[in-house]
Amino acid sequence: MPIKNTGTEQLIKDTAKRLIFTEGKLHATTQEIADAAGVNRTALHYYYRSRDLLIAAIFQDAMQDLSQRLNECMTAPESFKTKTENIIALFLRHMIAFPYQETFLVTEINTLGTKLIDNIQSNPVKSYLKEAAEEMEKGTIEKMNPAHFLMNLFSLLSYPLIMAPLYKKLFRLSGKDFKALIDERAKIIIRLLFKSQ
Amino acid sequence: MPIKNTGTEQLIKDTAKRLIFTEGKLHATTQEIADAAGVNRTALHYYYRSRDLLIAAIFQDAMQDLSQRLNECMTAPESFKTKTENIIALFLRHMIAFPYQETFLVTEINTLGTKLIDNIQSNPVKSYLKEAAEEMEKGTIEKMNPAHFLMNLFSLLSYPLIMAPLYKKLFRLSGKDFKALIDERAKIIIRLLFKSQ
DNA sequence: TTTTTGTTAGACAAAAATGTTAAGATAAAA
DNA sequence: TTTTATCTTAACATTTTTGTCTAACAAAAA
Structure with a gap:
């Protein structure tokens, strides 16, 4: 330094x-x-x-950031639902600020090879998936492969922000109106993922 | 020619x-x-x-293809649920074959400007959204801004396939196992979007 | 005050990517 | 058989992008 x-x-x-x-x-x-x-x-x-080293540094940061967010969120000592609400809040905020971070990671992997992420940490995710399975037993969420639950969660959080340029045109929305729409999503997602009462 | x-x-x-x-x-x-x-x-x-012209041709094709798929799917003379099931089947199949088509569109728009898509057709989408609103009145799906319903639908369809390289690592899945997971999604998505009975 | 550190500016070299041209091979069409 | 459209080869020009070097300067540190 x-x-x-x-x-x-x-x-x-x-x-x-x-x-x-x-x-x-x-x-x-x-x-x-x-x-x-x-x-x-x-x-x-x-x-x-070199450019490549800058990009590599950015890639590392992004992976680290993703890992850390998953880690913190998924192993927090709260109820499953509260934890999930926090994940939604945190990831939504992040997607608003950096919508293309995950896209960048994936396209880099696609061009440079999958070895870039051999060291990815999947333990915190595993423990969250286990909790999801328990909730399914309790009946608070629909029964399914827990991986689906997680993919659903992240899909609902992330995709609209990645596709914002298309959606704005498709719905004929101003930036402001679209933002308002996004602000509603936390509640929508919770309502969708958890059984109504 | x-x-x-x-x-x-x-x-x-x-x-x-x-x-x-x-x-x-x-x-x-x-x-x-x-x-x-x-x-x-x-x-x-x-x-x-030139490369730019090739890319432009590809961009046009992709926009046209997207427009046409939306058009055909959303204005089909079927019940809302059947129509939605067809959308899921068609778009899932498409995402499996061409997961990065929409990503390409968006990143092109981000670098070349939003004018690329000023002529996008939003009428078929509008009519689908209207039907969704009617279904909400009927109570077959949750009440929300219909735009959310559509974003939910496309998110659940698309995002897992875009992020496949990451998810495979995160879940420690082989290509085959991941494919099996994706094949389950049509049912999962329907169950999630439509009220249980 | 001298030295070191952070930074800029400019010129330039090298590499990568794109684009052009001319000559020719091939095979189908006329 | 001649012609023509398609496509290759190879060489080369141009442009874009990246990378390097040197000199200089300002501000902080010694």
């Missing part, structure tokens, strides 16, 4: 994340990133040496 | 679609496309003149 930290290294990475994760420009060039960050392109090489 | 049609023009486009829509290689180069198609890169230029 540098002795005199002016935040430029972080700024570059954060800007790249904004372009890629938030604005969905999955193939931003080094020039575009540097311009958006308001730094010279040389600074990007100064800190990250 | 060429007088002597040997299918190479189509082959090139189909191959590019395979790479982009199926394999999720969203920034395939002309060389990669030509190689995958087993033709010389010049053939690509011979037929499409």
